[in-house]
Amino acid sequence: MNAVASVVRTVEATPWVMPTLDYTLLAPILIVLGAGVVSVLFEAFLPRSARRPAQLTLVFVSLVAALIAVINLQGSRATAGQGALAIDGPGLILQGTVVVIAILGALLMAERGLDPSGDAFAARASSLPGSEDERQFTARGYFQTEIWAFFLFAVGGMMLFPVANDLLMMFVALEVMSLPLYLLAGMARRRRLLSQEAALKYFVLGAFSSAFFLYGAALLYGFSGSISFPEIATALSSKTGETGLVLVAIGLVVAGLLFKIGAVPFHQWVPDVYQGAPTPVTGFMAAAVKVAAFGALLRLLYVALGGMRWDWTPMLWVIAALTMLVGAILALTQTDMKRMIAYSSIAQAGFILVGVIAASPAGLAGAIFYVIAYSFTTIGVFAIISMVRDNNNGEATHLSKWAGLGRTSPFIASLFAIFMLALAGIPLTSGFIGKFSVFTAAISAGETWLVIVAVVASLIAAFFYMRVVVLMFFSEPTEATATVEIPSVFTTIALAAGATVTVLLGIFPQPLLDLILNAGVFIR
Amino acid sequence: MNPSNYVILSALLFGIGTLGVLTRRNAIVVFMSVELMLNAANLAFVAFARMNGNLDGQVVAFFVMVVAAAEVVVGLAIIVQIFRSRRSASIDEPNLLKY
Numbered sequence: 001m002n003a004v005a006s007v008v009r010t011v012e013a014t015p016w017v018m019p020t021l022d023y024t025l026l027a028p029i030l031i032v033l034g035a036g037v038v039s040v041l042f043e044a045f046l047p048r049s050a051r052r053p054a055q056l057t058l059v060f061v062s063l064v065a066a067l068i069a070v071i072n073l074q075g076s077r078a079t080a081g082q083g084a085l086a087i088d089g090p091g092l093i094l095q096g097t098v099v100v101i102a103i104l105g106a107l108l109m110a111e112r113g114l115d116p117s118g119d120a121f122a123a124r125a126s127s128l129p130g131s132e133d134e135r136q137f138t139a140r141g142y143f144q145t146e147i148w149a150f151f152l153f154a155v156g157g158m159m160l161f162p163v164a165n166d167l168l169m170m171f172v173a174l175e176v177m178s179l180p181l182y183l184l185a186g187m188a189r190r191r192r193l194l195s196q197e198a199a200l201k202y203f204v205l206g207a208f209s210s211a212f213f214l215y216g217a218a219l220l221y222g223f224s225g226s227i228s229f230p231e232i233a234t235a236l237s238s239k240t241g242e243t244g245l246v247l248v249a250i251g252l253v254v255a256g257l258l259f260k261i262g263a264v265p266f267h268q269w270v271p272d273v274y275q276g277a278p279t280p281v282t283g284f285m286a287a288a289v290k291v292a293a294f295g296a297l298l299r300l301l302y303v304a305l306g307g308m309r310w311d312w313t314p315m316l317w318v319i320a321a322l323t324m325l326v327g328a329i330l331a332l333t334q335t336d337m338k339r340m341i342a343y344s345s346i347a348q349a350g351f352i353l354v355g356v357i358a359a360s361p362a363g364l365a366g367a368i369f370y371v372i373a374y375s376f377t378t379i380g381v382f383a384i385i386s387m388v389r390d391n392n393n394g395e396a397t398h399l400s401k402w403a404g405l406g407r408t409s410p411f412i413a414s415l416f417a418i419f420m421l422a423l424a425g426i427p428l429t430s431g432f433i434g435k436f437s438v439f440t441a442a443i444s445a446g447e448t449w450l451v452i453v454a455v456v457a458s459l460i461a462a463f464f465y466m467r468v469v470v471l472m473f474f475s476e477p478t479e480a481t482a483t484v485e486i487p488s489v490f491t492t493i494a495l496a497a498g499a500t501v502t503v504l505l506g507i508f509p510q511p512l513l514d515l516i517l518n519a520g521v522f523i524r
Numbered sequence: 525m526n527p528s529n530y531v532i533l534s535a536l537l538f539g540i541g542t543l544g545v546l547t548r549r550n551a552i553v554v555f556m557s558v559e560l561m562l563n564a565a566n567l568a569f570v571a572f573a574r575m576n577g578n579l580d581g582q583v584v585a586f587f588v589m590v591v592a593a594a595e596v597v598v599g600l601a602i603i604v605q606i607f608r609s610r611r612s613a614s615i616d617e618p619n620l621l622k623y
Contacts, residue, residue, distance in 0.1 A: 129609050168584045175591045179598045186602055196609060197618035199602050204554055204615060207595055208545050211561035214588065215538050218565045218581075222531065222572035227580050272621040 025080035025087040028069040028095060029159050035062030036152035043146055055148040056110055062152065063103045066159070070096045077523055079165060083228050086165035086299070089519025090368060094162040094295035097372050098288050102155040104379045104494040105284025109147065113488035114386060116393055120278040121147055121187045122195075129192035144187060150180035151284075158288050162295025165303070165523075167217040167227040167253075170296055174213065174260070177292060178206050181285055185277035190394050198276025205259070205269045213256025219249035220304075229304035230524050237307040250305055250312055257300065260293035261349045264322040274342035279395060282338065283382025286345055287375035294352055294371045298364060301356065303522050309359050316357050317450055324350030324457035331464050337385055337397045340464065341378075344423055347461050348374055354447070354454050355438035362441035365516045370434035372512070373505050377422045377430065380498025383491050384416045388482045396482030402468065404477030409484040413472045415499050422502045424465040425458055430505030437513070530571035537564035551603045551613045555596075562592045 023030065035058055042054050070092055077088045112119045121144045123137035157177030164170035186199025221227050223246055224235030236246065259266040274282050305312060327347030334340035352374070355367030388405070390396035406413040422429035435458065439451045487495075505512060537560055544557025566585040573581025607613045 126605070168580075168587055171584075172587060172591065175594065179594055182598055182602065186605070193609060193618070194620050196602070196606050197621055200551065200606050200615065200618060201621070203599055203602050204545075204551070204558070207555070207558045207599065208561075211538075211541070211558055211565065214562060214565040215568065217584075218534075218568035218572060221569060221581055221584070222575065225576040225578065227584065276621055 019082050022078070022080040025073065025076060025078060026085070028066040028073070028099070029156060029163075031062055031066045031069060032099075032152055032159060033156035035059070036149055036156055039149040039152050043149060048142075051145040052143065055145050056106075059106050059148050059152065060103065063099055063106065063155070067096065067099045067103070070099060077520075079523065081169075083230075084166050084169045085160075085163045086229075086303075086523045087163055088523040090298070090364065090516075090522055091163040091295065093368060093372075093516060093519055094291055095159045097291050097375060098155065098158045098162075101288045101291060101375050101379060102151075102158070102284070104376075104497055105280065105288060106151065107490040107494040108280035108283055108379070108383055108386065109151065111280065111386070111487055111491045114389065114485045114491070115189065118143060118189065120189055120280050120386065122189050122192060125183075125187045129196070147184060147187065150184050154178075154180040154184070155288070158292035161292040162299065164296060165229050165299070167220065167229075167232075170300070171210070171214055171217060173296070174210055174256070177289070178210070178260070181281075181289070182206060184281045185273055185285070187281075188276070188278040191276075194276040195278065196276075198273045201269055202273045202277075209256050209259035209266065212252045212259075216249045216252025216254075216256065219245060220253060223249060229299070232304045233307055233524070236305070243311075246308070247311060250308060251315065253300065254297070254312065254315070257293060257297045258319065260289060261297065261353075262290075262346050263319050263349050263353060264326045264346065265319075267323070267326070267346045270346055271339045271342040274345070275336060275338045275397075279338070279382055279386040283379050283386075286341075286382065287378040290345070290349065290352075290378075291371050291375050294356070294367060298356060298367060299522055302359070302364065303524055306359075313357055313359065316353060317447070320350050320353035320357060321450060321453045322350075323347070323353060324454055325460075328457045328460040328464075331461065334464075335399050337399055337402065337468075339397075340399070340468075341381055341385075344461065344465070345378070347457060348423065350457065351435060351438060351454060354442045354450055357447060357450065358438075358441040358445040360441060360445050361517075361521055363438070363445060364521060365513070366434070366437035366441040368516050369509070369513060370438050373422070373430035373434040373502070376498050376501040376505075377419050378498075380415070380495055380502060381419045381423075383487075383495040383498060384412060384419070387412065387484050387487055387491065387495075389485045390480075390482050393485075399468070399471065401480050401482040403471050403475045404481045405484070406473035408477050408481060412484045415495065417469045417472065418499060418502060420465040420468050422506070424462040426462075428503075428506045430502045430509070433506060433509040433513075527571045527574045531568055531575075534564045534568035534571065537561075537567065549614050549616050551606070551615045554615055555599050555603065559592060559596070562588060562595075 079086050123142040127134040157173050160173035164173045182203040185202050186196045188195035224232040262270040324347050327343050331340050331343035352367050352370050355363045388396050422431035425431040425435040442451050541557045541561035545554050566588050569581035569584045
């Protein structure tokens, strides 16, 4: 009875204050989520033929507007929405990256020049695979334009994720980001059973992991009496005892985020979803979810759990080492291109975790640089995978079909080789600078053994990246060798942007490194 | 009654939900188990809200209900579509993607 009385008393004692939202700081997120709502209205009220031009205009205009709004906020360092969101330097850089990646991802999804029957998405996602309905919808040239509403909501969630400054906002952002992606993963035009299976696995495991995140959040709230990150940090440093409960809470919350990143042992969904989802969605998801989720993980660990550093470092140490080794070793055995890139993305997540474990401003900057470099390279990789087609005009994802591609299409094969070198971390590419900054940060934080594991994993990873290059350039083309379809201007721009950033960041990384270092650390 | 009993109950429900996800094979039952886990977290939030003497936990519980409803919409859409194309709601049966 006393507890209830005290709740009632505190509520009555505080006079009602109008919450301040600070719309300027929220502008980028509100633009994108508002565009998502408008996109749903377009689907409801526009005639079928007008939908695609209207949706594409809406998507690109809103994303560019959001990018301008993010750039306008440059230098801000404040909380918005009564402390629920922290708009600070690293948060804004990650938001800006998400928007740019979203523009490139939207270009890939808008492509219609590669598949003669249309785009990468099912004519009607509700029609049964292989049924008469499906054939008719395809023959009549129906297109699913609802993807753009899903896309915009997912981007809004991704922009919210790295700036979320309390447990509730982080959970909502996680779900707003994930739910549309589950659906997008199941909407491929070809190999629809695979695509639906990927959606089911992604959904079940994703919901399972967000339940873990939520229960961990409940325990953290129970311990600290607040859901806001700075107040949790204060409570953790002042209250001692009951550390067992706190450790369980941290484990559950971090596991929920590590799932989104695809770290071992929460990685099982990655290869299935990367392979089954439509390639443009895979490219967008692989790049943007990593940026958003690493932003959220960094903020949670550095701001809320910064005082518990000595408790979470050993746990993440083991996870990072396992992630790098398992990702690199399993990628060696793959025969499918998308699946191999999926395992490579697991290994890359391990390398970025090395920067997270450094728990220093240098580690933060290194991890952010690495994830930005990685996301642009990934967009480029999936742009090329969507262009390489077999005789039936389906994507030729089996590795054997890439043999001799360097002889038949030297330009595209060279671009792909550059991306592979960047992922392997060869000098003069962005991947080298990323690995270098992450590893030096970890060494100065005293994690030499982890860096040794990371270097060994890089060597194993370099082997399978090089194997693709050798396969393309040093084997003779066969009957089965795929052809490279010439895409429309959409994919061309995305591919050019991915390749330019990958090479530029390798040769002139300093401007971006300065930008990240000047952005400082997370607001507390 | 001591509110910490509700926290213990929520931990039990969360455990039952986790076991359900890991052992049951019907997608709908797995899905129900996930919902049970979310509601276990809700119960913990509300119990902790009373123990801490503030309303944050109750607010969280409302948001979680909304999110869980959205998750039901997305999840059932995917499961129904799988059921229509395979005539089965088992989550073991779709096994085209492996290794």
